[in-house]
Amino acid sequence: MYRLIASDMDETMLGAGHRLPAENVAALERLKELGVPFVPCSGRPYPSIVASFADVDPALFEGGYVISYNGAFINRWGDARPLISTTLDQPTADALYGFALERRQCVHAYTPSGRILIQFAPEAERRAIEGVAGVEFVDDGWRDLGFADGEPIVKILYMDPDFAQVKRLASEAAAAMPDLPIDITFSSNRYAECMPAGIDKGTGLAHLAAHLRIDVADTIGMGDSANDLALIRTAGLGVGVANATDDIRSACDVILDTDCEAGALAEVVARFIEPEHRAA
Structure with missing residues (x-):
């Protein structure tokens, strides 16, 4: 059973103009009901990631985590002090x-x-x-x-x-x-x-999964571009959105029918999370 979803932000979770589709908000609400954590995993800084969800009920992220700077930082949601941090010398x-x-x-x-x-x-x-x-x-x-x-x-x-x-x-x-x-x-x-060197979204996911005592095989990683490749390869299920670039498609276990504009997270929840919970 998949116990965590980690997703890129721009061109994956967010559409044009850095807009969060309504379908993804509904998917976040459903994940909260099911007890499956959603973890933003972005190249952006932590404050910028959090700001993208400013219009979303903060209760959806209580107890959650954020992977930022392509895996260089991991924060608890709501706490600007990182649990893990790496910088360039x-x-x-x-x-x-x-x-x-x-x-x-x-x-x-x-x-x-x-x-x-x-x-x-x-x-x-x-x-x-x-x-x-x-x-x-x-x-x-x-x-x-x-x-x-x-x-x-x-x-x-x-x-x-x-x-x-x-x-x-x-x-x-x-x-x-x-x-x-x-x-x-x-x-x-x-x-x-x-x-x-050695820092990417895949290492970020692996560190967080270990912290949460979740087998990384029980995670889903979503992305659209080359900086998501390590995330997609590390996760138990590597998912590319419909607008994924050609250079990552062969590494994906699944290419969605939905692109970043139409709420790709909703498709992931419907196809891979809901069936497991109905069967449980």
Whole structure:
């Protein structure tokens, strides 16, 4: 029996404009009734994830957990102090930032407090992330990570509207800085995400499952993009939404009929949770 659902947020749980479909709210209510925890598992910071559910009854998340920063942090819902946290070491963060600075490439720097610091952002990127909690646009005159005000950096993103260029940037960064302790993944067809080595959504799910004494085989992992691949592979049932990118489809146990706009969580509950509880 599946005892936990972990889901990506953007383009999986949320639709365009970071909207939470009504079908997913109803699914959250049903999961609460059945006693099956729903765990957001996102590349976003914890405060930004929580803000996405601002219009949802907070009772649905009581006693719950959040996996943020692609698995680098795990929080109890409602507690900003992480149970688990991992950041980039400062020399690594400086090197990754310097790579973007040399190219004046749009770069995002994420801090433990939930700030998403963005430099060299084109107008389309500003529009795309409008309304995301924690976003701050940094003056292009900065030449170091001083704009983080001394906070550590959890991850660095390189952004380009041309996904082929994003992949080239990732390859160039890996070749130019081969000794950095990082792993690179991709999301939203426009980001290369530079993470502390060995950290991903799969490790986040495994750590949380162990904390809750749940066999990871009894979990469901939902996603749409390459940074969800480890989550999908680690979970007992790996689920891709209908809008999942081609590079993760073969790793999914199931591809849903429902996309992120229509409430994919509702399909997961109907197909994989409800039948088990009827049979129990």
